[in-house]
Amino acid sequence: MKRKNMLAGLGLCLMLAIAGCGGNNTANTENAANSGNGAANATNAPASEAPAAQDSYKIAISQYVEHPSLDATREGFLAALKDAGLVEGENLTVDLQNAQADQSNNLAVAQKIAGDKNDLVLAIATPSAQAVVQEVDKNTPILFAAVTDPLDAKLVSDLAHPGGNVSGASDTNPESITRLMQFIAAQFPNVKKLGLIINEGEPNAVVMSGIAKEELDKHGIELVKAPITNTSEVKQAAESLVGRVDAFYITLDNSVVSGVDAIIQTANDNKIPFFSADRDTVEKGAFATVGFKYYDHGYQVGEMAVEVLKNGTSPGDMEVKMQEKLDLILNLKAAEAQGIEVTDAMKAEVSDTASSIIQ
Known part of the structure; x- marks a missing residue:
C-alpha cells in the first residue's frame, strides 16, 4: 500500500x-x-x-x-x-x-x-x-x-x-485522525504509549494507524500494537496491553469494532482511557473520538x-463523497468508568455540545 x-x-x-x-x-x-x-x-x-x-x-x-x-x-x-x-x-x-x-x-x-x-x-x-x-x-x-x-x-x-x-x-477524513491524536497529546500529558488493537489484514486499519502514528510521533507518543486476526482475539489483545500502555485506541477496523465490548470492559476495569475512530463506539462506551454519525x-x-x-x-459521473462536518465527541459516563476527569478545556473543543457531549 x-x-x-x-x-x-x-x-x-x-x-x-x-x-x-x-x-x-x-x-x-x-x-x-x-x-x-x-x-x-x-x-x-x-x-x-x-x-x-x-x-x-x-x-x-x-x-x-x-x-x-x-x-x-x-x-x-x-x-x-x-x-x-x-x-x-x-x-x-x-x-x-x-x-x-x-x-x-x-x-x-x-x-x-x-x-x-x-x-x-x-x-x-x-x-x-x-x-x-x-x-x-x-x-x-x-x-x-x-x-x-x-x-x-x-x-x-x-x-x-x-x-x-x-x-x-x-x-474517513484524515483530519479526524490527526485531530484526535492532537487532543490526546494536549489533554492527556501522561499518555506516553497508546495501545492499538488492530487487524493488519484490513487495509483501512493499516492506513488509519499510519496516519495516527505520524501525528503521534510529532508529540513523542509511542503507538504500541496488539495484533489480531479475528474478533475472537480482541479480548486477549486488549488485556495484553494492560500495564504496557497508558490508553487504548482503535481504528475503523471491522474485526476489532465487532468485539469492542471486550475493550470497553478492559478499559473500565483497569481505568484506561479508550479512544475510538467512530462515534458509534463512543456512544457504546469509548471516551472520545473526532467524527460524525454513520x-x-x-x-x-x-x-x-x-x-x-x-x-x-451514472455513478461514474458522481464524485466520491466524504463527511466534512467533524466534531469532538465525548462520553461522560465512559469518562467516569475509565477514571478520566473531564475538564473545561476538553469540553471547549466540542463545537456542538448538545449532540456531541454524551451524558
Missing part, C-alpha cells in the same frame, strides 16, 4: 475520501483491479444508460459484518430512499446479504448478487465493495459506503471523476442512489 500516493490523491480531490471498514487478501485486491469494474478499466467502461421510468426497483446490499457503524450506514441509506418515495415493501425490493466477516461468505455474497438482476448494488465496507466490484456486471450501478480508501482498494481510479459504474462515499454517512450515499435510480445518473 502506498500511503504517500493515497494522501496525494486525497489532497488533489479536496480530501474527498480515504475508505470504511474492511480488508481483503492480495488476490482479491488484484482481481478487483483487473475486473471490468475496477480502477484499471474505470475510465473505459461505458456509462450506464438512463433507465426508463419504473414503478418499482430492486436493489441488493452486501454488508461485510454486523456492527453499529455499518448497521447505521445501512439504515441511513434506506432512510434516504424512503424520503425520496422509494419504500421497501411498496415500490422497493431490498436483498440484504451479510458476510459475517468471512471472506468466503463475502465472495459468495457477491457472486449471488451478480447472478441476480438488480437496479443498483450497495456495498458496505471495503471487503464487500472489492468483491462486488470484482463480480458484478459493469452495466449495473454500484455504490459503496464505509470504505476508508477507495483508491488503495482499487474501487475507483479518480475520486472526482470515477468513470465506469462505481462511486460512493468514504467514511447514519448521516449512509444517508449521503442513499441520496446518490436516488440520483441513479430516479434520474438515471
Whole structure:
C-alpha cells in the first residue's frame, strides 16, 4: 500500500475520501483491479444508460459484518430512499446479504448478487465493495459506503471523476485522525504509549494507524500494537496491553469494532482511557473520538442512489463523497468508568455540545 500516493490523491480531490471498514487478501485486491469494474478499466467502461421510468426497483446490499457503524450506514441509506418515495415493501425490493466477516461468505455474497438482476448494488465496507466490484456486471450501478480508501482498494481510479459504474462515499477524513491524536497529546500529558488493537489484514486499519502514528510521533507518543486476526482475539489483545500502555485506541477496523465490548470492559476495569475512530463506539462506551454519525454517512450515499435510480445518473459521473462536518465527541459516563476527569478545556473543543457531549 502506498500511503504517500493515497494522501496525494486525497489532497488533489479536496480530501474527498480515504475508505470504511474492511480488508481483503492480495488476490482479491488484484482481481478487483483487473475486473471490468475496477480502477484499471474505470475510465473505459461505458456509462450506464438512463433507465426508463419504473414503478418499482430492486436493489441488493452486501454488508461485510454486523456492527453499529455499518448497521447505521445501512439504515441511513434506506432512510434516504424512503424520503425520496422509494419504500421497501411498496415500490422497493431490498436483498440484504451479510458476510459475517468471512471472506468466503463475502465472495459468495457477491457472486449471488451478480447472478441476480438488480437496479443498483450497495456495498458496505471495503471487503464487500472489492468483491462486488470484482463480480458484478459493469452495466449495473454500484455504490459503496464505509470504505476508508477507495483508491488503495482499487474501487475507483479518480475520486472526482470515477468513470465506469462505481462511486460512493468514504467514511474517513484524515483530519479526524490527526485531530484526535492532537487532543490526546494536549489533554492527556501522561499518555506516553497508546495501545492499538488492530487487524493488519484490513487495509483501512493499516492506513488509519499510519496516519495516527505520524501525528503521534510529532508529540513523542509511542503507538504500541496488539495484533489480531479475528474478533475472537480482541479480548486477549486488549488485556495484553494492560500495564504496557497508558490508553487504548482503535481504528475503523471491522474485526476489532465487532468485539469492542471486550475493550470497553478492559478499559473500565483497569481505568484506561479508550479512544475510538467512530462515534458509534463512543456512544457504546469509548471516551472520545473526532467524527460524525454513520447514519448521516449512509444517508449521503442513499441520496446518490436516488440520483441513479430516479434520474438515471451514472455513478461514474458522481464524485466520491466524504463527511466534512467533524466534531469532538465525548462520553461522560465512559469518562467516569475509565477514571478520566473531564475538564473545561476538553469540553471547549466540542463545537456542538448538545449532540456531541454524551451524558
